[in-house]
Amino acid sequence: MLVSISTLVFTIALAVAVAAQKQTNVIFGYLPTWQADKAESVDLSKYTHITIAFAAPDENGALDMDSTDSVVKEWVGKISDANAKALVSLGGWAGSKHLSPIMKDKKKRDRLIDDMVQWVRTYGLDGWDIDFEYPGRQGDSCHPFDAAQDTPNFLQFLTDLRQQLGSEKLVTLATRFQPFDGAQGPMTDVSAFAPLVDYVNIMIYDFNGVWSETTGPNAPLDHAKGKGLQSSARSSVQTWVDAGIPESKVNAGLAFYGRTVTADIDDPESGDKGMYWPLRKVIPRGDSDDREEADPSCGGPEAFSGIWKYSNLRSEGVLDAPDSAASPWVRRFDNVTGTPWLFNTETKDFVSYDDPLSIGIKAQFAVSKGIAGVMVWPITNDYEGELLSAITEFI
Template identity: 45%
Template sequence: MRFNILITAAGLALSMATQILGKPLTIGYYPSWKKAQSANVDFSKYTHVNMAFGIPTSSGTFSFDGDWFLPQVVSSLHAAGTKVLMSVGGWTGSNYFSTIIKDTTARSTLISSMVNYVDANSLDGIDIDWEYPGRLGNNCNVYDVANDTPNYLKFLQDLRAAFTSKFGAGKKLITLAVRVQPFDVNGSPTTDVSEFAKVVDYANLMQYDINGGWNNVTGPNAPFNYQKGEGMQVSFVSAIDAWTQAGWPASQLTAGLGFYGRSTIALEDMTQDPTNQYQPQSSVVPLGDSEDAPWYDACAGATANSGTWQWKHLRDQGVLTSPSSAAAPWVRQWDPVSQTPWLFNPSTKQFISYDDPESLQIKVNYAASKGLAGTMIWSLNMDYNNELLNVANSFGSGSSPSSTTSTTSTSSTKPTSSTTATTTTATSTPPATTTTSTASQTSPSSTATKTTPGGGPVVGGSCSGEGAYKCARTDGTSASYFLCLYGSWISSSCGSGTACFQSGSSITCSWPS
């Protein structure tokens, strides 16, 4: 794969050639319970759609509650040139994976069920959304801390062999939805997932639901970088690092983009400390947008609101009057570490962390620079006039929003007919628990300026010119580069096999001559 990346301080403008063998992936999840809301989606803008979810039973069979409309959807998607997979599992559908894959009979039954279902419905493959091998996840999940991950590998190897036997080598896809760290073994993420990558086509990183109502402070739902000592110590960047360092090829990863945000209730007036999005919050989660409703979680034994705000409803329910402007009394802020916007309503003390075109462009550009295969979206029914999907589709094209270097400035406009969210509440239960990582990320500290022998800065050195880029070395012998963020240099790297070249105020990631 040959690619070049041009990064400018002013606009984060990147340019990357697409993969020789095809365009970047845009994978969207299609929730079966959102059929009506998905009716107007332009499926030609997606390379793959994962139907969610097939739910396994303890015996190894599985069922999909959208069977009645699946043939029509598959026909429409194939006509648009889009591949269709059945996603098996999900947050509430992974109860029995651990017991199935350790039992020879149940494992064979599940594999046969998947092969037969793909064949009968003319599908292009199977996606497995088991996010927590070796750890609890949902309270109803059975798990085996020592054996889930090795058993999962054996299962995937057998599934690949069955697909090859039935359809031929390389004819059907196997993809995985995975959390921000590799599968667990004996309480820690495994350090080698390379054998998984040999039988799996792509792993879709779920780089969202990182902070939420399960925390005791507000924080970003999907941070690009995490801030040291604040919120969960994982991020979009650390997830890519964790998987690639464990041996998963970047070219077989997709970057997860959430087309939604999460709301909570702050215990303080966040406008009094507007540069700090980490402030005490209530354990009670408010209702989110017009599609949110209290739901009973049988596993947790409690009723809760999700607090979810889909992008389309941030836009059509009077919270945002434009992608970057909030309607009064909502106030929009931008966090330069997490590289995400957040909203606060002083009247209700509601806080919403979300992604918009600006924050998604930063993620898409970074994922392209790291050599990932494309993007994954949860979920395709949540967009508004393709405002977010167009950003996902810009992967590797060099696109950039007009103001990717936002600071913590606020934006407020006259309210429309509906400017505030309801404050109906219910007790919160966490949808996921994410462990912390020791990977180094950013913190707003500053030290004396330092330089490397090649003329570049070092991590922690002070800098001026927010958003400025510098190669670690000026002679084109290093892939490392630095970004000026919050007054300090942070480090990143060009894609595998490439080097950083300085060109005035821009840098280019390209193959060494």
């Protein structure tokens, strides 16, 4: 009898695990148009959805098809051949400049929707991803926003878009770690959006950087109490679920890159600060692709981004293996946040990033939470499939 009970318990546990794996099956990737050539080495077949980023409307709501025509045509075909769903992303950081004024003007909304429907027909898209940065909140510094009306206007836009596209086409959202803003800040009820969209891709990264008081994790699974931004992948997912988005429609965002700051320390092993140290308010250069550039939307002084692509951490020899760094860099892993970090003993540069271990931990979290899956920004930053393999080990 004891054997039978043990067998029953094991069978139930196995069934639960299998059910969770079946429920968590989305790997949603973003392919930036300006890095399309680097996607040639990506195994697209391991993704369930790939969205080409970005299409940006002008001030009248019109989409310029000519500027991205060849890239969209080529990659929709390749994505479809890999048996993944092919979408295009609207907006993005720079491309959201006109979205708030468009959303409040019915004529402009209708023009944008008409163009989006036409793109679906012309390119054979499986749907659209909307990356509005951000409804009711300042995105890029020169972008207008309406704290009180952006979110209801956005809801109306999605209602009209869904009506035009029908239920057979996908509508997905890229969102910040908190729900959309209203006049009083992040809303606690966004359930009206749930029936209109297929997935909500939460951008659970860029949590700490040069704008912070100290160094800290770019994309933590959990946050350290009282240190860095008090939010994480776990809390972000729960916040959106509590606000009315079903777990079956939530994808946890994964960053295939890291951010660099200069720490104001000499020895990362001294004291008990862990990965949290005073920093200098100047962004150092990241990888070899990083350039001093002005903001593409708002202009201003030229500056580095501080971005280190995971692919360049590996190819440029900072990491001589996924879990070890080459001198003068040292690698450490923070068990609270579930993220690795690097420190250059000569330049004092501090890099918070994700590697196969931390990506796998977050993929495991997605499965255990029973959400739809994960989202990747961007698919072109992987190195020989190391990060993607860490995801597919669990999803």
